[in-house]
Amino acid sequence: MTMTLLAEEAPKGVFIFAPEMFWDCVLIASLFFLVFWMIQRARAGLPIPEIRRIAGLEAIDEALGRATEMGKPVHYSPGMSTFGSEMYAGLAVLSYVAKMAAQYDTQMIVTTRRPQIHPVAAEIVKQAYLEAGRPDAYNPDDIRFVSEWQFSYTAAVMGIFQREKPAANLMIGYWMAEALVLAEAGAQAGCIQIGANTNIFQIHFFIVTCDYTLIGEELFAASAYLSRDPMLTGTVVAQDMLKMVVGALVVIGTILATVTGSAQGLIDFLSI
Amino acid sequence: MKRQLPLILVAVTAVFIMAMKFFNFGPFGAAAITEADIWIQVTYEFAFLLGAINFTLLHYGNVSRQKPRWIYSAIALVAMVLTCIITLVDGVNGEIAVFLYENIANRIDSAIYALLGFYVCSAAYRSFKLKNLEAGILLVSAVLLMLAQAPIGDAIFPGISKLGEWILNVPNSAGMRGIRLGAGIGAYAASIRVILGLERSWTGSGS
Amino acid sequence: MDWEKLQNIDIRILYVIILFCMAIPMFKPIGLPVAVSENSRKVFQVIEDLPDGSVIWVSHDTGSGNAPELNPMISALARQAFRKNCKLVGTAFFSETVGPTLLYDYINEVAQEMGKEYGVDWINLGYRINAPATLKIMVDDVWQGAGGVDWAGDPLDKFPLMQQVRSIRNDVDLLFVTTVGSPGYGDWMQYVAEPLNKPLTGGASLTMYSGVQHYIRSGQLKGFLGGLRGAAEYEQLVDHPGQGLAGMDAQSMGHITVLVFLLLGNIGYFMARSKNGRQ
Numbered sequence: 099m100t101m102t103l104l105a106e107e108a109p110k111g112v113f114i115f116a117p118e119m120f121w122d123c124v125l126i127a128s129l130f131f132l133v134f135w136m137i138q139r140a141r142a143g144l145p146i147p148e149i150r151r152i153a154g155l156e157a158i159d160e161a162l163g164r165a166t167e168m169g170k171p172v173h174y175s176p177g178m179s180t181f182g183s184e185m186y187a188g189l190a191v192l193s194y195v196a197k198m199a200a201q202y203d204t205q206m207i208v209t210t211r212r213p214q215i216h217p218v219a220a221e222i223v224k225q226a227y228l229e230a231g232r233p234d235a236y237n238p239d240d241i242r243f244v245s246e247w248q249f250s251y252t253a254a255v256m257g258i259f260q261r262e263k264p265a266a267n268l269m270i271g272y273w274m275a276e277a278l279v280l281a282e283a284g285a286q287a288g289c290i291q292i293g294a295n296t297n298i299f300q301i302h303f304f305i306v307t308c309d310y311t312l313i314g315e316e317l318f319a320a321s322a323y324l325s326r327d328p329m330l331t332g333t334v335v336a337q338d339m340l341k342m343v344v345g346a347l348v349v350i351g352t353i354l355a356t357v358t359g360s361a362q363g364l365i366d367f368l369s370i
Numbered sequence: 371m372k373r374q375l376p377l378i379l380v381a382v383t384a385v386f387i388m389a390m391k392f393f394n395f396g397p398f399g400a401a402a403i404t405e406a407d408i409w410i411q412v413t414y415e416f417a418f419l420l421g422a423i424n425f426t427l428l429h430y431g432n433v434s435r436q437k438p439r440w441i442y443s444a445i446a447l448v449a450m451v452l453t454c455i456i457t458l459v460d461g462v463n464g465e466i467a468v469f470l471y472e473n474i475a476n477r478i479d480s481a482i483y484a485l486l487g488f489y490v491c492s493a494a495y496r497s498f499k500l501k502n503l504e505a506g507i508l509l510v511s512a513v514l515l516m517l518a519q520a521p522i523g524d525a526i527f528p529g530i531s532k533l534g535e536w537i538l539n540v541p542n543s544a545g546m547r548g549i550r551l552g553a554g555i556g557a558y559a560a561s562i563r564v565i566l567g568l569e570r571s572w573t574g575s576g577s
Numbered sequence: 578m579d580w581e582k583l584q585n586i587d588i589r590i591l592y593v594i595i596l597f598c599m600a601i602p603m604f605k606p607i608g609l610p611v612a613v614s615e616n617s618r619k620v621f622q623v624i625e626d627l628p629d630g631s632v633i634w635v636s637h638d639t640g641s642g643n644a645p646e647l648n649p650m651i652s653a654l655a656r657q658a659f660r661k662n663c664k665l666v667g668t669a670f671f672s673e674t675v676g677p678t679l680l681y682d683y684i685n686e687v688a689q690e691m692g693k694e695y696g697v698d699w700i701n702l703g704y705r706i707n708a709p710a711t712l713k714i715m716v717d718d719v720w721q722g723a724g725g726v727d728w729a730g731d732p733l734d735k736f737p738l739m740q741q742v743r744s745i746r747n748d749v750d751l752l753f754v755t756t757v758g759s760p761g762y763g764d765w766m767q768y769v770a771e772p773l774n775k776p777l778t779g780g781a782s783l784t785m786y787s788g789v790q791h792y793i794r795s796g797q798l799k800g801f802l803g804g805l806r807g808a809a810e811y812e813q814l815v816d817h818p819g820q821g822l823a824g825m826d827a828q829s830m831g832h833i834t835v836l837v838f839l840l841l842g843n844i845g846y847f848m849a850r851s852k853n854g855r856q
Binding site: 407468471472476477479480482483484486487488490491492494495496498499500501509512513516517519520521522523524525531532535538539542543546547 | 584586588591592595596599609610611612614615616640641642643644674675678707710783786787788790791793794803804806825826828829830831832833834835836838839842843846847
Binding site for chain 2: 114115116119122123125126129130133137182183184186187189190192193194212213214216217218221222224225226239241242243244246247248249250252253257261275278279281282283285286296298301303305306307313314315317318319321329330333334336337340341344345348
């Protein structure tokens with residue numbers, strides 16, 4: 099209330115805190131604090147909890163191995179979104195998969211829907227081949243910008259599944275209505291499939307059609323899990339701590355609503 | 371420096387955008403956001419050009435080297451060039467350009483989306499096997515909801531639509547909220563990793 | 578008998594059977610009754626409870642793929658709204674061409690039938706790029722957000738309805754949003770409904786419907802229609818059968834066909850497993 103009054107009284111153009119963002123600010127500040135704390139612990143060599151086994155990420159090795167044995171390519175897509183948390187997570191996994199593909203000498207086809215993602219994906223794959231000591235094996239024709247249109251992209255990737263018959267299909271990022279069409283086309287082409295999605299409207303399609311699925315936040319833990327970097331793992335631990343706080347609020351709200359008939363007080367408090 | 375510059379740019383931009391959310395900067399803030407939107411649009415257009423170049427080089431290579439099924443690449447190239455020429459000559463809202471957009475592009479778009487109807491069926495047929503408890507729960511809820519969503523369900527089992535509503539409202543909502551909360555906080559944490567430069571694989575340098 | 582075959586029926590056979598099972602009822606409807614869900618009833622009721630002459634903002638945020646599910650919702654809304662002499666202001670943020678065109682066609686059809694005039698009883702402001710930014714502007718200045726023109730490029734000052742509708746904040750009573758993704762109900766909720774405390778309702782494609790349930794439970798959505806089934810229920814409530822109800826028999830047959838194949842697949846799976854077990 100005080101902050102609202104301050105905002106109303108302040109002359110325009112004056113630097114002042116936006117009161118409606120109070121809890122967002124608290125949330126982000128807490129997360130920053132927890133992340134810094136975990137980074138300090140990692141730097142000091144103090145123990146950081148390990149991430150539980152994530153089957154979908156363990157299966158990446160299996161998928162690459164299968165493609166190598168069969169002498170067929172791997173298809174990878176970092177999703178349909180533009181730069182954002184899902185895309186960064188998808189690109190982090192791309193970096194890992196590209197290094198493995200380079201080491202195994204397996205052809206890797208990367209398709210992108212967003213033009214601004216294309217050069218970044220190409221650079222990641224190129225660098226992975228360089229680090230694996232096989233720069234000559236890098237083929238820029240395998241990193242393909244397909245189309246900005248959602249279903250044109252979908253049709254083109256379905257065509258790649260049918261024509262080039264990849265042995266593995268990795269779809270790691272944010273997916274929309276094309277999720278099922280692509281995953282089912284991949285299944286029909288005989289690919290081993292790993293899907294990851296944070297979109298709650300489409301995640302069930304991956305669960306049904308893919309061999310392994312990273313559900314929601316598992317996608318964001320992927321880079322820490324694959325790199326085994328204690329600092330990155332620390333950030334996942336920080337995120338889990340905050341999740342526990344949110345979970346506790348949900349439980350308190352549920353108890354309040356059940357016992358007193360309303361959790362409006364808590365809702366009002368969190369709606370400051 | 372080649373690897374550091376993108377990290378610095380991302381961090382500075384992210385902090386700037388966050389500050390814009392958390393603080394009222396008055397007219398300056400509004401102007402800055404508008405300016406940022408223009409920059410995003412401009413960089414996007416340049417990126418699109420890169421995409422178009424990659425598309426052209428890839429398909430031109432397929433055609434010139436007579437790779438297997440090069441005819442599809444030739445069709446893609448001709449379609450792209452023709453659409454560009456027509457749109458440039460006729461204008462974005464020109465009669466022919468709009469005709470192409472509405473009667474070819476949109477129709478193909480709908481057709482690909484319509485595949486979803488068929489693919490839902492084949493995915494369900496292939497995957498919904500009563501292999502274990504989890505698969506059983508999935509199968510039973512899928513069957514109940516399929517019956518609940520179609521009038522024939524009520525005709526065969528009166529009141530099944532109410533059960534369907536309950537499944538959507540209670541167990542489904544609980545799961546959705548859980549995934550959403552987890553993914554939301556995970557997205558925050560992932561963004562912080564990028565801002566702090568802990569997540570660097572997107573620069574091509576590994577984490 | 579080779580039970581394995583039941584598990585591995587050629588998928589093309591399934592596709593052809595599905596196609597026929599869904600196509601036949603479209604030509605020869607069965608006319609099964611449709612039970613109305615609580616969520617659809619809420620949508621109908623929140624509009625019914627509006628005072629006569631209220632302004633409803635309708636945003637047809639759809640692409641071409643999902644449009645057949647959502648178009649009947651627009652027709653039914655127009656019918657219910659015009660019966661109460663409510664005004665409709667339309668936008669479309671998802672697709673540049675599909676949403677605005679369909680919005681116009683479907684409202685226009687009902688408007689002509691009910692003697693309502695474009696620009697007086699309803700208007701289509703069309704598509705605007707960057708939904709969040711536009712919505713934030715339209716909250717206080719619809720004219721500026723729309724660029725001063727309707728979807729056909731005609732200036733807003735020539736339409737009497739737009740003299741009445743200057744801002745969403747002061748001049749709009751209810752938001753009705755169809756949604757297939759983003760931009761969609763999420764943007765409307767975040768930038769308009771929540772900050773202004775405006776009732777938000779509408780409909781989603783069936784794929785998205787399961788994901789909006791918690792917003793209905795929390796009251797942030799005043800009911801919501803789910804896919805073609807939701808549209809059919811709404812048509813029934815408005816008491817004017819249309820494309821939604823017509824599609825219900827096809828949906829019934831489609832679902833039954835899938836269930837039959839699920840049953841066959843599972844019989845094949847169990848028989849093959851018990852046979853292998855015996856061996």
